[in-house]
Each structure stands twice: as structure tokens, then as C-alpha cells.
Amino acid sequence: xxxxxxxxxxxTGISHAKLGTWAFLASEIxxxxxxxxxxxxxxSGSSHFYVxxxxxxxxxxATLNTFILISSSVTMVLALVAMHEDNLAKFKRFMxxxxxxxxxxxxxxxxxxxxxxxxxxxxxxxxxxxFYYTLTGLHVxxxxxxxxxxxxxxxxxxxxxxxxxxxxxxxxxxxxxFVDLVWVILxxxxxxx
Amino acid sequence: MSENGHDTxxxxxxxxxxxxxxxxxxxxTVGVAYMDLPSGPGVIIALVIALAKVFLIGSFFMHLKDxxxxxxxxxxxxxxxxxxxxVFVLPDLGIHELxxxxxxxxxxxxxxxxxxxxxxxxxxxxxxxxH
Numbered sequence: 001x002x003x004x005x006x007x008x009x010x011x012t013g014i015s016h017a018k019l020g021t022w023a024f025l026a027s028e029i030x031x032x033x034x035x036x037x038x039x040x041x042x043x044s045g046s047s048h049f050y051v052x053x054x055x056x057x058x059x060x061x062a063t064l065n066t067f068i069l070i071s072s073s074v075t076m077v078l079a080l081v082a083m084h085e086d087n088l089a090k091f092k093r094f095m096x097x098x099x100x101x102x103x104x105x106x107x108x109x110x111x112x113x114x115x116x117x118x119x120x121x122x123x124x125x126x127x128x129x130x131f132y133y134t135l136t137g138l139h140v141x142x143x144x145x146x147x148x149x150x151x152x153x154x155x156x157x158x159x160x161x162x163x164x165x166x167x168x169x170x171x172x173x174x175x176x177x178f179v180d181l182v183w184v185i186l187x188x189x190x191x192x193x
Numbered sequence: 194m195s196e197n198g199h200d201t202x203x204x205x206x207x208x209x210x211x212x213x214x215x216x217x218x219x220x221x222t223v224g225v226a227y228m229d230l231p232s233g234p235g236v237i238i239a240l241v242i243a244l245a246k247v248f249l250i251g252s253f254f255m256h257l258k259d260x261x262x263x264x265x266x267x268x269x270x271x272x273x274x275x276x277x278x279x280v281f282v283l284p285d286l287g288i289h290e291l292x293x294x295x296x297x298x299x300x301x302x303x304x305x306x307x308x309x310x311x312x313x314x315x316x317x318x319x320x321x322x323x324h
Contacts, residue, residue, distance in 0.1 A: 012263055022264050026271040033275030040279060045286040059223065066219050074212040077254050081201050081208075177254045184246045187219075188239040192226035 001159040007167055021171040025178050028142075032182050035138070039131045039189065049127050054191070056119045058112050062191045065108045066183065072101025073180040076150075076173045083166045088158060091169075095154040098176065102147040109140055135186055142179045149175060211253045218246050 007015040043049045079094035116122075116132075123133040153172045156162065162169055222242040230238070252258040257265060 013261060014263060019264075022267065026267060029268075029271050029275060033272075034278055037275065037278040037282075041282050041286065044283075054226070059226075063219065063223050067216065070212065070215045070219065073250065073254055074208055077208050078205060081204055085201050174255055177250055180254075181247055181250050184250065185243055188222055188226070188243050192222065193236055193239055 001156070001161050003161055003163040004165040004168070006164045015167050017167040017171050018174075021174050025174065028178060028182075032135075032138070032185075035131075035135055036185065036189070039135065042127060042131075046127065051128055052119070052121055056116075056121065057191050058115055059191050061108055061112045061115075062187055065105050065112075066187050068101050068104045068108065069180045069183050072098045072105075073177050075101065076176045080166065080169050080173050083157060083162055083169050086163070088160070092154065092158055095150060095157065099147055099150045099154070102143055102150065105143055106140065106147075109136070132190055135190065139179070139182055139186060142182070146172075146176050146179050207253060211249050214249060215246055218242050218249075 007017075010016060010019075012019060043051070075094045075097035079091050079098060082088075082090035082094055121129050121132065123129055149172050153169055157169060222239055225235070225238050225242070229235075257268075
């Protein structure tokens with residue numbers, strides 16, 4: 001596979017790929033920000049907002065998922081370091097760990113959904129249920145998208161495509177850290193407060 | 194592509210330190226939640242810890258601390274717009290809450306005032322009905 005050419009100099013000093021990724025992440029902030037704002041306002045303002053007791057929410061599983069996502073963020077950033085070192089074996093190892101973290105998160109989440117369903121917390125049970133499944137469901141879709149992206153980056157990176165230009169690894173990393181960041185906010189507001 | 198080995202080692206050490214800090218903050222936020230503090234301080238502590246984690250991820254993993262003004266200012270504008278969604282609606286909730294508290298306090302001070310008001314209103318309505 002032909003390596004990508006070195007990033008061309010730009011007027012802003014930021015590569016087009018990175019600037020585009022940040023613009024995309026800004027739109028994502030508005031998407032999650034709008035939903036989280038609606039959740040906070042309805043929860044503090046509506047007398048019909050019933051919040052299930054913490055025992056029903058499965059805090060230990062959510063904490064485990066937080067650790068999984070934080071760990072996968074670290075392995076992602078270490079994969080970028082490995083690419084900067086031209087160490088492909090290390091890059092592959094860290095990318096596989098990141099993908100593993102994504103799958104781990106999905107497995108725990110699917111178990112958690114099943115548990116909540118049995119507890120009677122469904123998308124149509126009440127306002128909390130609707131927000132819980134909308135916010136975490138949207139986040140899960142982002143995790144699935146991230147896993148697909150990681151596979152593409154792993155495949156291209158392993159074949160030496162990023163030998164001169166590692167922009168794609170960095171942009172994939174930005175997206176993955178954003179997914180982690182959203183979970184860091186969702187965890188306390190949905191499970192702990 | 195290859196960078197100075199010393200730089201990458203230092204970067205790796207920094208990332209692992211941040212990982213430790215994020216793990217500690219996660220344990221701390223769960224611990225504080227189980228202390229069952231009153232809702233006000235509990236919410237503030239949980240949000241401060243979440244914001245600290247967001248800051249660490251953004252600054253170090255997303256390298257925002259090394260980015261130029263274009264990206265940081267764009268993000269600040271974006272976060273400002275999200276704050277509009279959240280903060281501009283909250284005063285409405287606060288005013289309703291304040292009115293409720295004031296009405297309760299007034300009732301505690303003079304429990305007969307409400308009876309008097311309702312009696313006056315009833316009398317007025319009867320008078321209007323008579324005409």
C-alpha cells in the first residue's frame with residue numbers, strides 16, 4: 001500500500017484532516033450538549049421525573065465501563081506515540097487493546113441493558129428511561145462507529161500507510177477520546193446523582 | 194516520522210500519570226456518591242470531579258494544551274452555546290422554586306392571611322355574581 005504523502009502546509013497551520021475532525025467534534029458537542037441540557041432541565045424542573053434508586057442502576061458495572069473506556073483512551077494515545085516512533089508492532093498491539101476496550105464496553109453495556117429491562121427501566125417506562133436509553137444508546141452508536149474506525153486505522157497503519165503522515169491516527173484518537181469524554185459526563189449524571 | 198526517544202518516553206510517562214489520575218477521580222466520584230451527601234454539595238462535588246476529568250482528557254489525550262488559538266477559541270464558542278441551552282432556562286425553574294418557598298414562608302408567618310385572601314376572593318366573586 002502506498003504511504004500517504006506528508007501533510008501539505010496550510011494557512012492555519014493545522015492540517016485539513018485535523019481541522020475537519022475538530023469541526024465534526026464541535027457539532028457532536030452540540031448534539032450531546034442539547035440532550036444533556038434537556039435532561040438536566042427536566043430532571044430539576046419536572047415533578048414527574050422519577051429517578052430509580054441507585055441499587056437498580058448497576059453502578060459497579062457502569063464504573064467498570066468507565067475504567068474500560070479510560071484505559072482504551074490511554075492505549076489509543078500510546079498507539080499514536082508508537083506510530084511516531086515508527087514502531088509498527090507496538091502500534092498494532094495498542095490499537096488491538098483499544099478495539100478490545102470498545103468491545104468490552106459494548107459487552108458490559110448489553111448485560112446492563114438486559115438487567116435494566118428486567119428491573120422495569122425501559123425506554124417507555126418514564127422520562128428517566130427515555131433519557132437513559134437515548135443518551136446511552138447514542139453513545140453506544142458512537143462506540144460502534146469508533147470500533148469500525150479503529151479497524152480501518154489498524155489495517156491501514158499495519159500496511160505502512162502512515163509512514164510519512166499519521167494524521168489519520170491522530171484524528172481517530174480525537175474521536176475516541178471524545179467518546180470517552182462524553183461517558184465521563186454521562187456516568188455521574190445518569191448513575192450517581 | 195520517528196521522534197526523539199526521550200520525548201516519546203516522557204510523553205508515555207505523562208499519559209500513564211494522567212491515566213492514574215483519571216482512575217483515582219473515578220473512584221473518588223463513586224465514593225462521594227455513596228456518602229449520600231445533601232443534594233447541593235453532592236451535585237457540586239460530582240460535577241467538579243467530572244469537569245476535572247474532562248479537563249485532563251481534553252488537555253493531555255486530545256492535546257488541547259498544545260493547540261493554537263483557532264481550535265481552542267472555536268471550542269470555547271461551542272461550549273458557550275451549550276451553556277446557553279442549559280443556563281438560560283434554569284432561572285425560570287429557579288423563579289418557580291423561589292415563589293414556592295416564599296409562599297410557604299409567608300404561610301408559616303401568618304397562616305390566617307391565606308384564609309383571609311380566599312374569603313375576600315370568594316366575597317368578590319359573590320358580589321360580581323350578584324350584579
